[in-house]
Amino acid sequence: MSKNVLIVDDSKTVRNLVAFILKAEGIKVTTAEDGLDGLEKLYSMSEVDLILTDINMPRMDGFSFIIAVREQEIYKDIPIIILSTEGDEKDIQKGIRLGANLYMVKPAQPEKMVRNIKMLLG
Numbered sequence: 001m002s003k004n005v006l007i008v009d010d011s012k013t014v015r016n017l018v019a020f021i022l023k024a025e026g027i028k029v030t031t032a033e034d035g036l037d038g039l040e041k042l043y044s045m046s047e048v049d050l051i052l053t054d055i056n057m058p059r060m061d062g063f064s065f066i067i068a069v070r071e072q073e074i075y076k077d078i079p080i081i082i083l084s085t086e087g088d089e090k091d092i093q094k095g096i097r098l099g100a101n102l103y104m105v106k107p108a109q110p111e112k113m114v115r116n117i118k119m120l121l122g
Helices: 012-024 035-044 062-070 089-098 110-121
Strands: 004-008 028-032 050-053 080-084 102-105
Touching: 004 012, 004 035, 012 028, 012 110, 028 035, 035 050, 035 062, 050 062, 050 110, 062 080, 062 089, 080 089, 080 110, 089 102, 102 110
Parallel strands: 004 028, 004 050, 050 080, 080 102
Antiparallel strands: none
16 A cells, blocks of 8 residues: 655755655655645645655744644644754754654755655554
């Protein structure tokens, strides 16, 4: 059974690169350009196995997006990985405190990213 990952990032380059890497691993990908778009896509998907989100985005940032996702019972157990250029310890701690399972700093090594995603997918 293939897994479904939602990628939320305002950078089209990042979305396309991560999608390319994951599709090569047989993972289905849906992309969104910010947190609001991410919520719309999430609500329209029949199944989401993992969410990969950036922090700094227009309209709704990654922290607000994670809060909105975690507030809903149906999504409380979906693994969330933050993939951000922000490597500051306070951002990492905030992300984990808000409900992210893992925090990776860009640019992430593709092999490490895939390994972490597969680990969280089980």
